Amino acid sequence: MRKSVNRPPTPDAGENQEKEPSLREIINIKLIETGEKERLMELLRERLIECGWKDEMKALCRAFVKKKGRNNVTVDDLIHVITPKGRASVPDSIKAELLQRIRTFLVSAAL
Structure with missing residues (x-):
């Protein structure tokens, strides 16, 4: 669609209104x-x-640190490895x- 040379494009109606919060x-x-x-x-x-979930996660962290070496592991590494296992193992x-x-x-x- 061609834009008019005499006036700026009309903004979308939703852009100027404040965003309604979602139900969540x-x-x-x-x-x-x-x-x-x-x-x-x-x-x-x-x-x-x-x-016993907390102890299980602690053991997984310790095993990961032992495997990779204490100086070669960051908190982000632990989170990346443990989070999927932790979420899946919640009863x-x-x-x-x-x-x-x-x-x-x-x-x-x-x-």
């Missing part, structure tokens, strides 16, 4: 404002320690418990 962002804000996010994080920490029961707590919060917050 709204939920995150509510979780933080009410302190529920911190309570959920603490519950997650407790459950992961109880099931389903813990995920289900957290999901249920989030659902209960959403119902009570009327979101």
Whole structure:
């Protein structure tokens, strides 16, 4: 499409309006404002320690450092290697418990 030489192009309608927060962002804000996010994080920490997940991740880190050499490993290397294994090894029961707590919060917050 040709642009007029006499006037600048009309900006898109969405460019001038402020971006509406997504539902995910709204939920995150509510979780933080009410302190529920911190309570959920603490519950997650407790459950992961109880099931031995934390010790398992610590052992994986130690094995990786031993294999590569202490001076040849950065924190970023550890994160890159351990994160996929860590996420995959969180027990389903813990995920289900957290999901249920989030659902209960959403119902009570009327979101």
